[in-house]
Amino acid sequence: MDTTGRRGDRVYRLIGLVGVVVFLVTAFSPLAHRVNQWLADSPQLVPSDAIVVLGGAVSPSGMLSLESLRRTNRGIELYRRGLAPVLVLLGGATEGGPTEADVRAEQARLHGIPADAILTETRAHTTREEAVRVKALLRSRGARTVLLVTNAGHFARARPLFERAGFEVRAVPSDPQLEADAPESRLALMRVLVKELLGWVYYRVAGYI
């Protein structure tokens, strides 16, 4: 008995064709980079009340992920340019290791940023929680304008959350000039963009943004 069914085969074939085409176009064209550039806000490098560097990831041994390091470096650069008096570093711990924020703060101090200019927040798990906790952290300082540092694709979610928290957001992408030119980098970038798209859809459906 034929249990496969010709119609079913055609559907699988079509899905497979779409998958192969998307894979080849992503790997062998600059599509991912173009989409990332389109999503990226131009850096708004204007004096503000605080620099807020959103969390990325840290290993249990305390090693920052590449994206986390990129964001941290961007935040340090903004501070050293004198664009804000405070550097807010976010990020919790993984499996009992040091918190991402503390590792970042150590990096910032090594780059000559005074300890009293660094604020850390380690309890937020999501971008939404980060916005709420940064609001509480900066309330006493009366901060209204923030230079928000994260990757380009993340701004679609992060910007409205921080605006809802009462901040005027100046976007500073951590990856504006990155051009993924190797197939693996392009696929990795597309994976990040798809993840951000799904996150944005979830936040919209949940009414967070």
Added chain:
Amino acid sequence: MDAIFIAALAGLTSIGAYYVGARALGLSRAGLGAAVGKMLESVGMVLIFVVVNMTTSVLIVLAVRGWTGTFVSAYANDDAVWLGLSLIQGLAFQAWRGSAAER
């Protein structure tokens, strides 16, 4: 540059495989189209498993967050191992369907 090299190399080995199949192994040239169709079906099945795995995982994470009130990270979904596991599941399922059709 990497992309051009990789694409050119894959093209070259594909042409080589075609000649080996057609000349050395005596495979039917007309059968290549049907084989590509079968390959696409398998890829389609793998992609279905990717979507099913990801969706189930996200739903479990959201359910645990909602019911227990404790934070569970959704980043377990962001692991390349899902692709490998879905590949194994999809190919096995597709082979199972194929064997059922032959009976």
